Amino acid sequence: MLLLATKNRHKVEEIRRFVPEGLKIVTLQDMNIHQEAEENGETFVENAIKKAVFYAQIADLPTIADDSGLMIDALNGFPGVKSARFMPNASYREKMQFILKMLEGRTDRTARFVCAAAYYDPKERLLVCAEGIVEGHISEEIRGTFGFGYDPIFIPEGFHETFGELNEVKHTISHRYRAFSKLFSLLNAIILAK
Template sequence: MLLIATRNKHKFEEIKRFVPDGIQVVSLADLGINLEVEEDGESFVQNSIKKAVFYGNMTKMKVIADDSGLVIDALNGFPGVHSARFMKDYDYKEKMMVILKMMEKKEERFARFVCAATYYDPVGNIIICCEEKVEGTLAYEIRGSEGFGYDPIFIPNGYDKTFGEMGEEKHKISHRYKAFTKLFSLLRAIIFDK
């Protein structure tokens, strides 16, 4: 049994698709855990490890956790590690509208999605973390209703569609796909042999 340390059902479903066959997964919501970790790290890696260790020690389960976000060069990396907490009580459409407003007079629109994926085994005190990214640019408007979060304003390099317009195609190139694919390739022996 593996705990995916999120209550976000969209993120849970996205991460679950990367888990190798034969491994049963549960979410924080499935376990009725409502405690929040203060994600006050200065990097995605720090926040991802903090989350995995917190929930692993609490449940005594093997955990995978991630911290991910949108990094915009013209805004000095904003929202970055604050992506989920930026305008916390607002929905993502409103967040995206504010970011697009901040970008109105910016010619440079380079951005990237970053994901740090962490595995933690509280029994063996094993921590393995992988960070990956996908480079791209910001769209000029919200486009598409697929995915979640900031997907409808991010256009990955080599494409003319946003993640929000891609659907299934996104799952083969995303930052989360890259990070969790790498993580599970490192973990095969650990998870399957226990």
């Protein structure tokens, strides 16, 4: 049994797609865990580790967690690790409008989605991390209703549609898919090596 340490139902739905068959996943909601892990790291990896360790110790279960965000080159990597936390009372639509306003008139719209995935087993004291990155650029407008977060303004390399328009395709190329695929592959190698 593996605890998936996120309260974001969209992430739960997305990550469940990547979990190897036969592995039982429980969520914070299933475990009735309401405490909040402190996400004050300077990198996605630091925050993913903080969450995995924090919730693993509460549940006494092997735990996976992630931290992810959008990094925009013309804005020096903003919003980065603060992607979910900047403008705390605003909707993602308002956050996207704010970002599009900041980019008005700029030709460099290169950006990337980054996801760090962490696994921590409190009994084995085993910590494993993986990172997934998708390069792309920011669209001129909000487009698409699929996905969540900043998906409707991010166009992945090799596509003309935003993640918000790509729907099922997104799940096979996303930063989260790449991070968790690597993580489960590493865990599989560790388990087979034992």
